[in-house]
Amino acid sequence: MTAPQSVRDLDLKHLASRTFHPSPVAWEDQVLYFLLLDRFSDGKETDCRDNRGRRVTKGGTPRFRPGDEGNAIGTEPEASAWREAGNRWCGGTLKGLTGKMGYLRRLGVTAVWVSPLFKQCSFVPTYHGYGIQNFLDVDPHFGTADDLQELVRVAHANDIYVILDIILNHAGNVFAYDRGYTPYDGATVYPVEGFRAADGTPNLPFGPIDTEAGPWPDGALWPRELQRFDAFTRMGYIRDWDRYHEYLEGDFFDLKDIHLGDGEADSFRPSPALLALCDVYKYWIALADVDGYRIDTVKHMGAGATRFFASVIHEFAQAIGKENFYLIGEITGGRTNAFETLETTGLNAALGVDDIPLRLEDLVKGKTNPIDYFDLFRNSLLVRKESHVWFRDKVVTVIDDHDQVCRGAKKERFCAGAPVWRKLVLNALALNATTLGIPCIYYGTEQSFDGEGGDDRYLRECMFGGSFGAFRTRGVHFFDEENPVYREFSKILALRRKKPPLRRGRQYLREISGDGVNFGLPYVIGGEIRSVVPWSRIFDTEEMVLAINTDVDAPRTAWVLVDGSLHREGDRFSCLYSTDSTRIRGKTIARRVNDVILAIQVTVPAAGFVMFERC
Template sequence: MAVKQLSQLNLASYTSNKTFYPSPNAWEDQVFYFLMLDRFSDGKENKYKDNSGNFVSNGVTPLFTGDQNNATRTPEDAKRWRESGVKYLGGNLKGLTSKVGYLKRLGVTAIWISPIFKQVSFQETYHGYGIQDFLEVNPKFGSSEDLKELVQTAHANGIYVILDIILNHSGNIFTYEADNVNYNGTPYQVKGFNDEKGKPSIPFHKTDPNNPRAWPQENDAIWPVEFQDPSLYTQKGSIRNWDGYPEFLEGDFEDLKDIRHGFGGLDDYAASPALKYLAQAYKYWIAYADIDGFRIDTVKHMDKGATRIFASIIHEFAQSIGKEKFFLVGEITGGRSRAFETLEETGLDAALGIDDIPDKLEYLVKGYRNPRDYFSLFRNSLLVQKESHIWFRDKVVTMFDDHDQVRKGQNKARFCADKDASKVVLNALALNALTLGIPCIYYGTEQAFDGHGDSDRYLREAMFGGEFGSFGTKGVHFFNEENYVYQEISKILEIRRQKKALSRGRQYLRSISGDGVNFGLPQIIGNEIRSVVPWSRILSDQEVVMAINTDYYQPREAWVTIDSELHNEGDFLTCIYSTEKQQEGQRVKIEARNGKAVKITVPTAGCVIYA
């Protein structure tokens, strides 16, 4: 059992005489992979490649071979499949450890894991956002030793580990007198802390840390014991106006209980004991397991002063043990201006959840957004008061599929849910990987998962053969390294690794021409765009030119503008990647058109890279 009292934590015992895994030189060089631990792997799969690249033949779960809807053939089966999507399915830390090789061969260099900490026992909080014990791993996922083994295995394979953490709230640890109450600006009376069955049978008063005999049982209330203090919680009921001030800061996140972090302005913020306790708990996980970064949930709902203090504490602690660039990425909703303002004011390293990036990326690839709309997201230097858009390269974690799809309301849908979208999902992955920002792949996208429906569950299919598999399946796993999308994005990510311009370079949407005379940016004609969409990344004197084709049914040809000063007329660019393999190695001649330009052909719904 984990330590139950923060005052008993001796961090020096975890840090002295220990060499920690160093931070990367540049986080923008990394490729993230976000997975929900309960949905990823239980370690029982058969016919997948282990971490050394050898086939496992003693597992019990077969590989998916196209037998879609094997779990939904009758109304009763379909109902059972749907209902299983809101329950624990069985993914765990040992299962994830066994798939580190799968991720490495894909090209992943940083794993972002959904929260792993112990949850309230009376709810199916498989997602991990309802913490009951900040110092213990959820037993359904394994043990703290399993976490340490995972991190060691990842590090041995050159992969960093980012834990998803929560500061804003705890799990559903107490019950109001009036039961379910909404925010009205004033505190409510509380019946008591909840016991392991969800009953408010534990007195709602401060527990004496020095009297273990008076402590609740380990599945009751909240742990460590210092958190059993009513003054640490705002107790103001559930948020209903998600943008109303101060409601979005003080209210409960549904039935998750809001934690009081302190008070004051950005420069004179006074941290509450709760904020200090949280910082101590998360320092422990860095020291114990050698974690490389945190993704901080619901930053919008925290005081900026609290976020700044937490970021300072964590960065200083990490630097003291040799992790010079411990990575803190915040989920900051509300648009770019809010996100980048929050970064500057709090000291977080990067933002996640900038709602316009996923939308414009997805629908540009599908042919329903102007390319300029996506590329301009990285060019508004005035907005962020920076001299160059290059600043964006390590300040944004970008993705298009994710676990809640807030931007789509009640019509949840992975990228591949749309008709024929599987034809161009590789283009979406390529666009994400080869444009500014730190790219993040959401688990299953590399296997073309197509989950869709009216709740989050449909975005959280099991990879490993549970009762709620993708494509309406159960009992089959999806760790298929022969999958076309997996193989091709792996090749693209290897090119990204080799060519620093693709992670650190300046970025330009390029003009195109059909006749080599009249040039202009590709744009929507009517209601859609079916065209070559090219862009460049330039680092020093090296330019890499890329293009996708948003036409699902035929190849497209265009003259593409390139940097005039870096190239000489009569020289050549060489195709180093194409979704049409015979195109690789072919050269295109640089001509004096619109400055300088090359004529390229992009395969049907395809992608090319020239250097």
């Protein structure tokens, strides 16, 4: 398929005339999985399972074994080569991802969020996909538009939705200013030397390009509508990331800021560039039948541009039968800003990358009071709602991710730093999956990746091995369905699918007691908490009681309060899941604490997780 050069070449009416895959009824029912396409699969793995569950015996890359850890860093030259490989293209493809839909389905994933896959500038290794040179084509490192269509078809056949990561705020480093020092100062519009050719040289006219002159397909910027001189703000790079106007008009490092329009949200006037990008992203919905977009850097777009785009895309998606096409915004600035942005713009959900990951991690590792995490979902005054239920489908919750802006300069995954954290990563995944929000798994967390190293590249290890494999390896893959974390988490996600309270219920951190008389919330003592941490999810008349144990050395037992209006003394609660399989189907009996309060006794294995429901 030859890529179009202009939005005028897009036959949207014809593309939209077919039948499309319907949207999910409720996105809070879904489990997302976010991956960097270049780092996920090249399709050459052996000793794994294909989409139909059959053992793969052909292929060049064997499965990781514990003795392989560190095999890429035996000498300093080898370690240097491994580190440097993390800054380059590694080889993951759309076809590789297509062949792993069975791996994701068996884990319990129902929606895959794919990093940007559009054509990048050819002279820089922007393997992550955020430096786009052609918004109307797939980068050849990943494959073709036909490969994308096949990926979506196979995903849908495996009951998995597809969400594409998209960018409107900026393009790649597609032109050069005529000077070296270009800081944003609020007034200067810098002259441009020219669009960059395929080798990065800025020798192309800054304006509409004559394709006969040879820049297609690797030079300048496409579609043609973005070649207008007024398509970019041209005000230099951002220095103060929180200064109003600067973060809207400045360049994102060397990525060039696109002028999306003028005016505040209620009086916004879209630019020709934004109108073109709206057509671009309608095209990808119609061509590939995708189910949602994750929109990058929403803060830098502004409320007016975001609202306009959300309205256009929702209307187009509904017109072709995708009634609940989901738009997830990367919104920084905490809960207040996220809520206000959703209310103002019409985005469906915010990506919870600010405070949720660290508070969730610190809770599981016994470093903070549990209420610090649970209060993120119940501050009704902050969000001006009468309850916290809105969070169930308005925030996508994560543990690990590819940027970790919440960590500042020290970046690493949950499992980094000490072997003991690998014992607790299942609890982190379980807490994320069974508390409010739409849970999202970052690729490799289910295989206990540690991301050690300190900067972004180390968070982006290769699942398929190659020259930059996880755990400082090369030449071994990590699609291990026998891994205990993968295996146990798949059981937890299966129960999440089956039990509505785990997806849609209200949420309450529960008080505990050692003697069954004196109750209180679990809290930090002496700098740590080693305790049962329980919570309830209530949906209509059903209550499920869940708990983790932050003690990695010993099981813990506690009396846990339950809802006295839903249960009676003597009611039996059955253990649906425990990390100690011998305790599954064990029973505990509700006893009365006083006239209105009931409690059940719960034992949680060391570093373990349990689920109970009334028989």
